[in-house]
Amino acid sequence: MADYDIIVIGAGLGGLTSGAISAARGRKVLILEQSDLVGGCCSTFEKEGFHFDIGASVVEVIGSLEKAFSFLGTSMDKELDLSPCDPIYDYILKDGTRFQFPISSEGTAEVIKKVAPEDAAAWPAFAAYMKDFLELAGDSVLGSPMVTMRDFAGLFVKYPALLKYRELFTSSYEDVIKKWFKTSAMQQTAAYQSFYLGLPPELCGGVYAMLGYSEHEGSYYPHGGMIQIPLAYKRCGEKYGMEVRTGQRVDRVIVRNRTAEGVILSDGTAITAPVVISNINAMTLYLKLIGEENLPWLARVGIKSYEPSMSVPMIFLGVDYEPELHAHHALISRPLEELDDYWWNIYKKNKLPDDMFSLICWPTESDPSLAPVGHHVVNLIMTPGPYRLEGTTWDREKEAYIEKSIDFVTSHAMPGLKDHVKVVEMCTPVDYERRLLNPEGAIYGLQQETTASMVFRPAAKSKSIKGLYLSGASTHPGGGVPAVVSSGIIAADLVQKYE
Ligand SMILES: Cc1cc2nc3c(=O)[nH]c(=O)nc-3n(C[C@H](O)[C@H](O)[C@H](O)COP(=O)(O)OP(=O)(O)OC[C@H]3O[C@@H](n4cnc5c(N)ncnc54)[C@H](O)[C@@H]3O)c2cc1C
Incomplete structure (x- = not known):
């Protein structure tokens, strides 16, 4: 007799939704999470009274979240206190032009008439x-x-x-x-x-x-930070008996005759279940936790043909002034061709940029309780960062990169910023790997070119290992909060259909 009906590896959003929905359908579910926090890339940590979102900074296209809550016998209104982020963006173009796009499509049309009349129609x-x-x-x-x-x-x-x-x-x-x-x-x-x-x-x-x-x-943006979304699915799943254990790293999936039978934790404990849902990076799952010896040759070749997705250096700032920003997100943008050029000539060559671009997230605009009174949180998602750096390492570059990024944002978007920073933290691509075990700091699972999308992405029902299912950014529909919640629904439905 197995210990559980279903074991889920990882308490990211994909894992929590698939686990919670399966629990609501009467399965005995255990979720194992290596970190002390749930939510993976959609989570919030605290430092000296400031609450920083480790990755995702807003949620859009919320239909899948609503659908998942309905399967749990509840609704989004009951489970989350969401504030609309309006305007959507405070844009700062390369030539310094600055304007905001409101949510309203008609309001946006009015702005476009002023800043880009040729495109107004x-x-x-x-x-x-x-x-x-x-x-x-x-x-x-x-x-x-x-x-x-x-x-x-x-x-x-x-x-x-x-x-x-x-x-x-x-x-x-x-x-x-x-x-x-x-x-x-x-x-x-x-x-x-x-x-x-x-x-x-x-x-x-x-x-x-x-x-x-x-x-x-x-x-x-959810009141209380992005972690409120995974916490809501955890809470709903627990009402149906789902168990979530944090600080428990899975090192192996037990496989016999190409069938999953449970997992082995880093301390050697074995826990059995006829169904395993993986919410972790699919390359790590197949190449490390399953092992090449358990895969047919085509699956070995197939999984090695993927690439971990890009990573970013992210800087978390607690500041003691109200920043001169005009929206939850400010984007210091660059012309489209420069973004392509950056990819080939800087990112792909493992260099650090001289000319940066950046997404500035201002969560305390939506929820002031995330910082002490009179203070704010500002998170800087900097120019995509390669995992490997030519001739140096992220650990060596970290302090200088923080300083350079703060200078850049001070001069391009937030006057005075550098004189008001009270608390600093940074996640380099290497730190994302250390904290979340994402290979190469991948923030969206696997790279998502057309040839690694939809049916070409690792399947939600494993074709090589019976009883193994995938949810999260590595499977269809890919990365992003709504997409991984959708993947969680798909995994739970496939388990219901086949097991
Ligand atoms: C900087 C950044 C900004 C982003 N911005 C946005 C945004 O604004 N909006 C948006 O929609 N999306 C955004 N995203 C993407 C979104 O956050 C992710 O795609 C999504 O949260 C990933 O969910 P997941 O289900 O794939 O699981 P993950 O978040 O990848 O979680 C997997 C979990 O598995 C755990 N784990 C790993 N290995 C093991 C193991 N061996 N044993 C046990 N546990 C393990 C990890 O600790 C982690 O908690 C952003 C991501 C990042 C990093």
Whole structure:
């Protein structure tokens, strides 16, 4: 008799949603998390009275979160106190032009008339096109399992309207943005978001160009910090008997005759279950926890063909003044071509940039309780950072990089910042690996080019190991809070169907 029905490795959002939904369906579920906090990349830690989000800074496209709560017999309104982030962005372009985009599409059109009049006519058409696509994609592309080619082809049979958007599936993010917008200003407002998929505009798939619009459907911040989202799913799952143990690292999946039978912890303890759901990076899962000796040769070759996603250096600041920012997110952007150029000539060559760009997150704008009275939290997501640095290491560069980043943000977006910093913390790509065991500090699981997306991404129901399922950023639909919650629903549904 096994100890549990289901063991989940990792208490990231994908693991918690799949575990909680399975518990609500009557399964005896254990979640094992190596860190002391739940939530993985969507979590919040405290230092000297300041609460810093370790990764995700807002949640958008919240349909999958609502759906997961409904499976748990509750609703998002009951479980989370979400504040809308409006304006969505405070943009600072390369030439210093600064303006804000509100959530309202009509309000955005008014701003565009002033800052990029040539593109004013294109915006309403782009917004309407992407709104329709998003409504369709939410259930179909993002919400369906992609285990076999049949699932992929079946998508277009079940949702024939998707064919209308086929150019999004065959173009790059950059092609789509350039097709709609001709001015550098408008391209700069939408280009950076391709890095939310871990890639520059040139390499990112065209379907994700919907990000330029989807943020206008609503961008939210939970009262109490991003950790409130995973905590809500944990709380809901625990009501159905789900058990979550933190500080418990899984070192191996027990595999016999290509069937998962449980896990072995770092202290040697074995815990058995006929179903294992992995919420960790799929390369680590297959190559370390399962082991190449347990994989058919095609699966060995397949899993080695992936690359961990990009990482970023992130700097967390507690400050003793009210920053001159105009939105929860400020973006110091760069022209689209410079982002591509950065990728090939700096990031891919393992260098640190001279010219930076940055996303500034200001959570205390949405929730002042995250800092002591009269103080604020400002998190800097800096230019994507390579894991390896040529001729040096992140540990050696860390202090100088913090100083350089603060100087950059002080001069480009937040006058006075450098004189008001009271608390500093930083996660380099190497620190993300140390804290969350993400290989190479990968922040979105695996790199998400078209050839590693949908049916080409590691399947949510393992094709090599019976009883093994995947949730989280490494499987379809990929990285990002709504996507991993969707992956958690898909994994729970597949377990229900097959086990
Ligand atoms: C800097 C940054 C900014 C981001 N910004 C946004 C944003 O604004 N909006 C958005 O939607 N998304 C954002 N994301 C992406 C989003 O946070 C992630 O895609 C998502 O949270 C990943 O969830 P996951 O289910 O894949 O699990 P993960 O978050 O990867 O969690 C996996 C968990 O498994 C644990 N674990 C690993 N190995 C083991 C082991 N051997 N045994 C036990 N436990 C283990 C880890 O400790 C971790 O808690 C951001 C991410 C980062 C890092």
